Amino acid sequence: MSSLLPFFWTIVCAFLSQVLLFRYGIFWGGYGLLAVHIYGLLKMPVGWPPTTYLILTALMGAMMDVACFTGGMHLAASTTFGMVYPAITSTIPSREGLRQGHVLNPHYDGWSNYAAFASLGLAVYWGVLFSLQNGWPLVGRTLGQTALSTLLNVAAFLLIQGLLNRPSQGNQRNVSAYPWS
Protein backbone atom coordinates (compact mmCIF):
# COMPACT_ATOMS: atom_id res chain seq x y z
CA MET A 1 0.00 0.00 0.00
CA SER A 2 2.82 2.35 0.85
CA SER A 3 4.21 1.88 -2.66
CA LEU A 4 0.91 2.98 -4.17
CA LEU A 5 0.82 6.30 -2.36
CA PRO A 6 3.59 7.92 -4.44
CA PHE A 7 1.89 6.66 -7.57
CA PHE A 8 -1.48 8.17 -6.70
CA TRP A 9 0.23 11.34 -5.50
CA THR A 10 1.97 11.59 -8.89
CA ILE A 11 -1.27 10.92 -10.72
CA VAL A 12 -3.12 13.64 -8.81
CA CYS A 13 -0.29 16.14 -9.29
CA ALA A 14 -0.02 15.36 -12.98
CA PHE A 15 -3.75 15.67 -13.48
CA LEU A 16 -4.02 18.96 -11.62
CA SER A 17 -1.01 20.47 -13.34
CA GLN A 18 -2.37 19.42 -16.72
CA VAL A 19 -5.82 20.85 -16.05
CA LEU A 20 -4.66 24.04 -14.41
CA LEU A 21 -1.54 24.84 -16.38
CA PHE A 22 -0.27 22.61 -19.15
CA ARG A 23 -3.51 22.37 -21.09
CA TYR A 24 -2.79 25.90 -22.24
CA GLY A 25 0.59 24.89 -23.58
CA ILE A 26 -0.14 24.89 -27.30
CA PHE A 27 2.88 25.17 -29.58
CA TRP A 28 3.60 25.35 -33.31
CA GLY A 29 0.11 26.29 -34.35
CA GLY A 30 -1.56 23.44 -32.52
CA TYR A 31 0.90 20.79 -33.64
CA GLY A 32 2.55 20.51 -30.25
CA LEU A 33 0.36 19.91 -27.22
CA LEU A 34 1.30 18.89 -23.71
CA ALA A 35 -0.25 15.97 -21.85
CA VAL A 36 1.45 15.81 -18.49
CA HIS A 37 -1.29 13.60 -17.06
CA ILE A 38 0.15 10.84 -19.25
CA TYR A 39 3.35 11.18 -17.25
CA GLY A 40 1.37 10.02 -14.21
CA LEU A 41 -0.19 7.15 -16.15
CA LEU A 42 3.23 6.02 -17.34
CA LYS A 43 4.10 5.42 -13.72
CA MET A 44 1.61 2.57 -13.44
CA PRO A 45 3.60 -0.36 -12.09
CA VAL A 46 4.26 -3.48 -14.10
CA GLY A 47 2.32 -6.60 -13.22
CA TRP A 48 -1.11 -5.24 -12.42
CA PRO A 49 -4.15 -6.95 -13.94
CA PRO A 50 -4.74 -5.51 -17.43
CA THR A 51 -8.29 -4.54 -16.52
CA THR A 52 -6.94 -2.33 -13.76
CA TYR A 53 -4.89 -0.37 -16.27
CA LEU A 54 -7.99 -0.01 -18.42
CA ILE A 55 -10.16 1.27 -15.57
CA LEU A 56 -7.52 3.66 -14.25
CA THR A 57 -6.78 5.20 -17.63
CA ALA A 58 -10.49 5.44 -18.45
CA LEU A 59 -11.11 7.27 -15.16
CA MET A 60 -8.27 9.65 -15.91
CA GLY A 61 -9.60 10.28 -19.43
CA ALA A 62 -13.14 10.86 -18.19
CA MET A 63 -11.91 13.35 -15.58
CA MET A 64 -9.89 15.14 -18.26
CA ASP A 65 -12.97 15.38 -20.44
CA VAL A 66 -15.06 16.76 -17.58
CA ALA A 67 -12.38 19.26 -16.60
CA CYS A 68 -11.42 20.36 -20.11
CA PHE A 69 -14.85 20.04 -21.80
CA THR A 70 -13.40 17.81 -24.50
CA GLY A 71 -16.48 15.60 -24.75
CA GLY A 72 -15.13 12.04 -24.65
CA MET A 73 -11.96 12.43 -26.70
CA HIS A 74 -9.62 11.97 -23.77
CA LEU A 75 -11.76 9.05 -22.59
CA ALA A 76 -11.37 7.27 -25.93
CA ALA A 77 -7.64 8.01 -26.15
CA SER A 78 -6.99 7.02 -22.54
CA THR A 79 -8.99 3.82 -22.90
CA THR A 80 -6.92 2.81 -25.91
CA PHE A 81 -3.77 3.74 -24.05
CA GLY A 82 -4.81 1.57 -21.09
CA MET A 83 -5.62 -1.29 -23.43
CA VAL A 84 -2.17 -1.30 -25.00
CA TYR A 85 -0.23 -0.41 -21.85
CA PRO A 86 0.64 -4.05 -20.94
CA ALA A 87 1.91 -4.62 -24.46
CA ILE A 88 4.01 -1.46 -24.33
CA THR A 89 5.62 -2.41 -21.04
CA SER A 90 6.46 -5.84 -22.41
CA THR A 91 8.44 -4.26 -25.27
CA ILE A 92 10.90 -2.60 -22.90
CA PRO A 93 13.96 -4.78 -22.27
CA SER A 94 15.28 -4.91 -18.76
CA ARG A 95 18.49 -6.31 -17.41
CA GLU A 96 16.70 -8.28 -14.71
CA GLY A 97 13.30 -8.60 -16.34
CA LEU A 98 10.28 -6.57 -15.42
CA ARG A 99 9.47 -7.56 -11.88
CA GLN A 100 6.06 -7.31 -10.28
CA GLY A 101 5.47 -3.73 -9.13
CA HIS A 102 8.37 -2.28 -11.09
CA VAL A 103 7.82 1.29 -12.25
CA LEU A 104 9.67 2.13 -15.43
CA ASN A 105 12.33 4.65 -14.64
CA PRO A 106 15.03 6.12 -16.88
CA HIS A 107 17.57 6.04 -14.07
CA TYR A 108 17.11 2.31 -13.73
CA ASP A 109 15.93 1.09 -17.15
CA GLY A 110 17.94 3.49 -19.27
CA TRP A 111 17.04 6.79 -20.86
CA SER A 112 16.58 5.42 -24.35
CA ASN A 113 14.36 2.63 -23.09
CA TYR A 114 12.23 5.04 -21.15
CA ALA A 115 12.06 7.38 -24.14
CA ALA A 116 10.89 4.50 -26.35
CA PHE A 117 8.35 3.44 -23.74
CA ALA A 118 6.95 6.96 -23.38
CA SER A 119 6.95 7.48 -27.15
CA LEU A 120 4.84 4.38 -27.76
CA GLY A 121 2.31 5.32 -25.09
CA LEU A 122 2.10 8.94 -26.19
CA ALA A 123 1.87 8.03 -29.87
CA VAL A 124 -1.13 5.81 -29.17
CA TYR A 125 -2.75 8.47 -27.03
CA TRP A 126 -2.21 11.37 -29.41
CA GLY A 127 -2.94 9.27 -32.46
CA VAL A 128 -6.39 8.35 -31.21
CA LEU A 129 -7.16 11.81 -29.90
CA PHE A 130 -6.11 13.68 -33.04
CA SER A 131 -7.80 11.12 -35.26
CA LEU A 132 -11.07 11.71 -33.51
CA GLN A 133 -10.55 15.45 -33.61
CA ASN A 134 -9.52 15.76 -37.25
CA GLY A 135 -11.25 12.89 -38.94
CA TRP A 136 -10.17 11.16 -42.12
CA PRO A 137 -9.96 14.26 -44.35
CA LEU A 138 -7.15 15.70 -42.19
CA VAL A 139 -5.11 12.54 -41.75
CA GLY A 140 -1.89 14.34 -42.67
CA ARG A 141 -2.47 16.92 -39.95
CA THR A 142 -3.23 14.06 -37.56
CA LEU A 143 0.09 12.37 -38.29
CA GLY A 144 2.00 15.63 -37.93
CA GLN A 145 0.31 16.54 -34.68
CA THR A 146 0.86 13.03 -33.32
CA ALA A 147 4.56 13.05 -34.18
CA LEU A 148 5.31 16.55 -32.90
CA SER A 149 3.24 16.26 -29.75
CA THR A 150 4.81 12.91 -28.96
CA LEU A 151 8.30 14.33 -29.35
CA LEU A 152 7.45 17.38 -27.25
CA ASN A 153 5.99 15.29 -24.46
CA VAL A 154 8.81 12.77 -24.48
CA ALA A 155 11.27 15.63 -24.08
CA ALA A 156 9.16 17.09 -21.30
CA PHE A 157 8.91 13.74 -19.51
CA LEU A 158 12.65 13.15 -19.74
CA LEU A 159 13.20 16.63 -18.32
CA ILE A 160 10.78 15.96 -15.49
CA GLN A 161 12.44 12.64 -14.75
CA GLY A 162 15.85 14.27 -14.70
CA LEU A 163 14.74 17.11 -12.48
CA LEU A 164 12.24 15.54 -10.11
CA ASN A 165 12.83 11.82 -10.10
CA ARG A 166 16.53 11.60 -9.42
CA PRO A 167 17.49 8.59 -7.31
CA SER A 168 18.23 9.51 -3.73
CA GLN A 169 21.88 9.24 -2.72
CA GLY A 170 21.14 7.89 0.77
CA ASN A 171 23.85 7.33 3.35
CA GLN A 172 26.66 5.94 1.26
CA ARG A 173 28.78 5.01 4.25
CA ASN A 174 26.29 2.46 5.49
CA VAL A 175 26.39 0.47 2.29
CA SER A 176 29.95 0.96 1.13
CA ALA A 177 32.24 -1.99 0.74
CA TYR A 178 35.10 0.29 1.69
CA PRO A 179 34.59 1.47 5.28
CA TRP A 180 37.55 3.79 5.08
CA SER A 181 36.12 5.78 2.18
Add this chain to the structure above:
Amino acid sequence: MRNLFALLARTHRWILFFALWGVAFGWMNTTYSHHRTALASWSMWTSRSWLNTTGSIQNWIQLTESNRLIMLENSQLRAELESSKERLTNPWKTGYAKVLRSPGWGGSPWMVLNRGGYDGLKPGVGVLSLGFAAGRVVDTTAHESLVLSLIHPEAQWSVRLGRDGQSGRMVAKDGDVRRVKVLDIPWANLVLPGDTIMTTGFDGVFPADIPVGVVEDVIGNEADEFQTVIVLLGANYPSFRHVVWLQHQRNSRIDSLSYAITNSP
Protein backbone atom coordinates in the same frame (compact mmCIF):
# COMPACT_ATOMS: atom_id res chain seq x y z
CA MET B 1 -25.12 -20.37 -19.07
CA ARG B 2 -21.91 -21.39 -17.38
CA ASN B 3 -20.14 -21.27 -20.73
CA LEU B 4 -21.56 -17.83 -21.33
CA PHE B 5 -20.18 -16.60 -18.04
CA ALA B 6 -16.84 -18.21 -18.83
CA LEU B 7 -16.82 -16.45 -22.21
CA LEU B 8 -17.68 -13.12 -20.58
CA ALA B 9 -14.96 -13.66 -17.98
CA ARG B 10 -12.41 -14.36 -20.69
CA THR B 11 -13.37 -11.39 -22.82
CA HIS B 12 -14.39 -8.92 -20.13
CA ARG B 13 -11.43 -6.66 -20.87
CA TRP B 14 -12.39 -6.32 -24.51
CA ILE B 15 -16.04 -5.87 -23.60
CA LEU B 16 -15.08 -3.11 -21.17
CA PHE B 17 -12.84 -1.53 -23.80
CA PHE B 18 -15.59 -1.38 -26.40
CA ALA B 19 -18.10 -0.21 -23.83
CA LEU B 20 -15.83 2.66 -22.85
CA TRP B 21 -15.35 3.53 -26.50
CA GLY B 22 -19.12 3.50 -26.88
CA VAL B 23 -19.43 5.91 -23.98
CA ALA B 24 -16.76 8.11 -25.51
CA PHE B 25 -18.50 8.13 -28.86
CA GLY B 26 -21.84 8.92 -27.25
CA TRP B 27 -20.22 11.73 -25.32
CA MET B 28 -18.61 13.15 -28.44
CA ASN B 29 -21.87 12.82 -30.29
CA THR B 30 -23.66 14.98 -27.76
CA THR B 31 -20.84 17.51 -27.50
CA TYR B 32 -19.65 18.17 -31.04
CA SER B 33 -21.93 18.93 -33.94
CA HIS B 34 -19.16 17.95 -36.35
CA HIS B 35 -18.98 14.45 -34.91
CA ARG B 36 -22.75 14.24 -34.76
CA THR B 37 -22.97 15.14 -38.43
CA ALA B 38 -20.19 12.74 -39.34
CA LEU B 39 -21.83 9.93 -37.40
CA ALA B 40 -25.19 10.64 -38.98
CA SER B 41 -23.75 10.69 -42.49
CA TRP B 42 -21.77 7.54 -41.79
CA SER B 43 -24.82 5.73 -40.43
CA MET B 44 -26.85 6.81 -43.46
CA TRP B 45 -24.10 5.63 -45.79
CA THR B 46 -23.90 2.31 -43.94
CA SER B 47 -27.63 1.73 -44.01
CA ARG B 48 -27.80 2.72 -47.68
CA SER B 49 -24.95 0.35 -48.53
CA TRP B 50 -26.56 -2.42 -46.56
CA LEU B 51 -29.91 -1.93 -48.26
CA ASN B 52 -28.22 -1.82 -51.68
CA THR B 53 -26.31 -5.00 -50.94
CA THR B 54 -29.34 -6.90 -49.70
CA GLY B 55 -31.34 -5.61 -52.66
CA SER B 56 -28.65 -6.81 -55.06
CA ILE B 57 -28.61 -10.22 -53.41
CA GLN B 58 -32.41 -10.47 -53.69
CA ASN B 59 -32.25 -9.41 -57.33
CA TRP B 60 -29.57 -11.97 -58.00
CA ILE B 61 -31.66 -14.73 -56.40
CA GLN B 62 -34.71 -13.68 -58.42
CA LEU B 63 -32.67 -13.50 -61.61
CA THR B 64 -31.21 -16.94 -60.97
CA GLU B 65 -34.67 -18.39 -60.57
CA SER B 66 -35.92 -16.47 -63.61
CA ASN B 67 -32.98 -17.73 -65.62
CA ARG B 68 -33.73 -21.29 -64.60
CA LEU B 69 -37.37 -20.94 -65.62
CA ILE B 70 -36.40 -19.30 -68.91
CA MET B 71 -34.01 -22.12 -69.72
CA LEU B 72 -36.72 -24.64 -68.92
CA GLU B 73 -39.22 -22.80 -71.09
CA ASN B 74 -36.61 -22.51 -73.83
CA SER B 75 -36.11 -26.26 -73.82
CA GLN B 76 -39.84 -26.86 -73.98
CA LEU B 77 -40.26 -24.41 -76.85
CA ARG B 78 -37.37 -25.91 -78.77
CA ALA B 79 -38.84 -29.37 -78.27
CA GLU B 80 -42.14 -28.15 -79.68
CA LEU B 81 -40.31 -26.42 -82.51
CA GLU B 82 -38.41 -29.52 -83.49
CA SER B 83 -41.55 -31.64 -83.41
CA SER B 84 -43.50 -29.11 -85.45
CA LYS B 85 -40.83 -28.88 -88.15
CA GLU B 86 -41.72 -32.20 -89.64
CA ARG B 87 -45.03 -32.87 -88.02
CA LEU B 88 -46.77 -33.70 -91.25
CA THR B 89 -44.15 -35.87 -92.91
CA ASN B 90 -41.69 -37.52 -90.55
CA PRO B 91 -42.66 -36.74 -86.99
CA TRP B 92 -39.76 -36.65 -84.57
CA LYS B 93 -40.81 -37.35 -81.06
CA THR B 94 -39.31 -34.76 -78.72
CA GLY B 95 -39.14 -33.88 -75.08
CA TYR B 96 -37.00 -31.97 -72.66
CA ALA B 97 -34.86 -33.17 -69.80
CA LYS B 98 -32.76 -31.73 -67.05
CA VAL B 99 -29.04 -32.42 -66.90
CA LEU B 100 -28.02 -34.28 -63.75
CA ARG B 101 -24.37 -34.88 -64.62
CA SER B 102 -22.55 -32.65 -67.02
CA PRO B 103 -19.72 -33.69 -69.34
CA GLY B 104 -16.41 -32.17 -68.44
CA TRP B 105 -16.99 -32.54 -64.73
CA GLY B 106 -14.11 -34.61 -63.43
CA GLY B 107 -12.95 -35.25 -66.99
CA SER B 108 -15.94 -37.46 -67.73
CA PRO B 109 -17.33 -37.35 -71.30
CA TRP B 110 -20.70 -38.66 -70.15
CA MET B 111 -23.90 -36.83 -69.41
CA VAL B 112 -26.83 -38.02 -67.31
CA LEU B 113 -30.40 -36.78 -67.78
CA ASN B 114 -33.39 -36.97 -65.48
CA ARG B 115 -35.58 -38.70 -68.06
CA GLY B 116 -35.46 -42.43 -68.72
CA GLY B 117 -37.30 -45.34 -70.18
CA TYR B 118 -40.61 -44.38 -68.57
CA ASP B 119 -40.45 -41.08 -70.41
CA GLY B 120 -39.95 -42.70 -73.78
CA LEU B 121 -36.19 -42.45 -74.05
CA LYS B 122 -34.19 -45.36 -75.33
CA PRO B 123 -30.70 -45.91 -76.71
CA GLY B 124 -30.08 -44.05 -79.94
CA VAL B 125 -32.05 -40.95 -79.09
CA GLY B 126 -30.32 -37.69 -80.02
CA VAL B 127 -29.87 -34.87 -77.53
CA LEU B 128 -29.78 -31.14 -78.35
CA SER B 129 -28.72 -28.22 -76.23
CA LEU B 130 -30.08 -24.79 -77.15
CA GLY B 131 -30.62 -26.05 -80.67
CA PHE B 132 -27.13 -27.52 -81.07
CA ALA B 133 -26.32 -31.22 -81.24
CA ALA B 134 -25.03 -32.44 -77.89
CA GLY B 135 -24.99 -36.25 -77.77
CA ARG B 136 -26.75 -39.56 -78.03
CA VAL B 137 -28.48 -41.68 -75.42
CA VAL B 138 -26.69 -44.99 -74.99
CA ASP B 139 -28.40 -46.44 -71.96
CA THR B 140 -31.43 -45.75 -69.80
CA THR B 141 -32.89 -46.65 -66.49
CA ALA B 142 -36.52 -46.08 -65.63
CA HIS B 143 -35.92 -42.41 -64.82
CA GLU B 144 -32.40 -41.57 -66.00
CA SER B 145 -30.48 -41.70 -69.22
CA LEU B 146 -26.79 -41.96 -69.96
CA VAL B 147 -25.75 -39.77 -72.86
CA LEU B 148 -22.63 -40.12 -74.97
CA SER B 149 -21.48 -36.56 -75.56
CA LEU B 150 -19.76 -35.18 -78.64
CA ILE B 151 -16.50 -34.96 -76.71
CA HIS B 152 -16.24 -38.66 -75.98
CA PRO B 153 -12.77 -39.70 -77.22
CA GLU B 154 -14.00 -42.86 -78.91
CA ALA B 155 -17.10 -41.47 -80.59
CA GLN B 156 -17.40 -40.31 -84.18
CA TRP B 157 -20.15 -38.18 -85.64
CA SER B 158 -21.16 -37.40 -89.17
CA VAL B 159 -21.16 -33.68 -89.95
CA ARG B 160 -20.87 -31.42 -92.95
CA LEU B 161 -19.71 -27.90 -93.65
CA GLY B 162 -22.81 -25.78 -93.84
CA ARG B 163 -25.92 -27.23 -95.40
CA ASP B 164 -24.34 -28.27 -98.66
CA GLY B 165 -20.64 -28.66 -97.95
CA GLN B 166 -18.31 -31.58 -97.67
CA SER B 167 -19.18 -34.15 -95.01
CA GLY B 168 -16.60 -35.53 -92.65
CA ARG B 169 -16.01 -37.29 -89.38
CA MET B 170 -16.16 -35.32 -86.18
CA VAL B 171 -14.07 -36.63 -83.26
CA ALA B 172 -13.16 -35.30 -79.85
CA LYS B 173 -10.24 -32.97 -79.27
CA ASP B 174 -8.29 -34.38 -76.35
CA GLY B 175 -8.83 -32.59 -73.07
CA ASP B 176 -11.16 -29.95 -74.48
CA VAL B 177 -14.84 -29.83 -73.54
CA ARG B 178 -15.66 -26.96 -75.88
CA ARG B 179 -13.95 -28.02 -79.11
CA VAL B 180 -13.88 -30.99 -81.47
CA LYS B 181 -12.05 -31.85 -84.69
CA VAL B 182 -13.57 -32.54 -88.09
CA LEU B 183 -11.48 -34.86 -90.26
CA ASP B 184 -11.61 -35.93 -93.89
CA ILE B 185 -12.19 -32.46 -95.29
CA PRO B 186 -10.11 -32.06 -98.46
CA TRP B 187 -7.96 -29.00 -98.84
CA ALA B 188 -9.92 -28.26 -101.96
CA ASN B 189 -12.79 -27.17 -99.75
CA LEU B 190 -12.40 -23.62 -98.57
CA VAL B 191 -13.10 -23.55 -94.86
CA LEU B 192 -13.13 -20.25 -93.00
CA PRO B 193 -13.46 -19.44 -89.32
CA GLY B 194 -17.08 -18.78 -88.52
CA ASP B 195 -18.48 -21.36 -90.95
CA THR B 196 -21.28 -23.41 -89.44
CA ILE B 197 -20.96 -27.15 -89.01
CA MET B 198 -24.20 -29.10 -89.45
CA THR B 199 -25.27 -32.67 -88.91
CA THR B 200 -25.69 -34.84 -91.98
CA GLY B 201 -28.29 -37.15 -90.53
CA PHE B 202 -26.30 -40.13 -91.76
CA ASP B 203 -25.57 -41.48 -88.29
CA GLY B 204 -29.28 -41.78 -87.58
CA VAL B 205 -29.02 -39.87 -84.34
CA PHE B 206 -29.95 -36.39 -85.45
CA PRO B 207 -31.99 -35.16 -88.35
CA ALA B 208 -29.99 -33.41 -91.04
CA ASP B 209 -29.01 -29.76 -90.74
CA ILE B 210 -28.91 -29.51 -86.98
CA PRO B 211 -26.12 -27.04 -86.14
CA VAL B 212 -23.17 -28.46 -84.24
CA GLY B 213 -20.87 -25.45 -83.90
CA VAL B 214 -18.75 -23.01 -85.83
CA VAL B 215 -15.30 -23.32 -87.34
CA GLU B 216 -12.66 -21.81 -85.12
CA ASP B 217 -9.45 -22.80 -86.87
CA VAL B 218 -8.05 -24.97 -89.64
CA ILE B 219 -4.85 -26.89 -89.10
CA GLY B 220 -2.77 -29.30 -91.12
CA ASN B 221 0.00 -29.39 -93.61
CA GLU B 222 -0.96 -28.39 -97.11
CA ALA B 223 1.18 -31.24 -98.39
CA ASP B 224 -1.48 -33.51 -96.93
CA GLU B 225 -4.63 -34.30 -98.73
CA PHE B 226 -6.99 -33.40 -95.91
CA GLN B 227 -7.28 -30.61 -93.45
CA THR B 228 -8.35 -30.75 -89.84
CA VAL B 229 -11.03 -28.30 -88.83
CA ILE B 230 -11.26 -27.19 -85.22
CA VAL B 231 -14.87 -26.57 -84.28
CA LEU B 232 -16.16 -24.63 -81.33
CA LEU B 233 -19.19 -26.58 -80.16
CA GLY B 234 -22.50 -24.82 -79.78
CA ALA B 235 -23.34 -27.10 -76.88
CA ASN B 236 -21.68 -25.51 -73.90
CA TYR B 237 -21.38 -28.57 -71.70
CA PRO B 238 -20.04 -26.93 -68.54
CA SER B 239 -22.95 -24.51 -68.30
CA PHE B 240 -26.12 -25.93 -69.74
CA ARG B 241 -28.88 -27.31 -67.53
CA HIS B 242 -31.71 -28.40 -69.83
CA VAL B 243 -31.64 -30.32 -73.08
CA VAL B 244 -34.06 -31.49 -75.74
CA TRP B 245 -34.18 -35.06 -76.95
CA LEU B 246 -35.22 -36.22 -80.42
CA GLN B 247 -36.40 -39.63 -81.44
CA HIS B 248 -37.64 -40.99 -84.73
CA GLN B 249 -39.33 -44.35 -85.07
CA ARG B 250 -37.64 -44.84 -88.40
CA ASN B 251 -34.20 -44.96 -86.79
CA SER B 252 -34.98 -48.08 -84.83
CA ARG B 253 -36.32 -49.68 -87.98
CA ILE B 254 -33.16 -48.72 -89.86
CA ASP B 255 -31.01 -50.04 -87.03
CA SER B 256 -32.79 -53.35 -87.03
CA LEU B 257 -32.33 -53.46 -90.77
CA SER B 258 -28.62 -52.65 -90.57
CA TYR B 259 -27.87 -55.17 -87.90
CA ALA B 260 -30.00 -57.97 -89.20
CA ILE B 261 -28.15 -61.27 -89.38
CA THR B 262 -29.39 -61.89 -92.89
CA ASN B 263 -27.48 -58.87 -94.11
CA SER B 264 -24.12 -60.08 -92.93
CA PRO B 265 -21.87 -60.91 -95.91
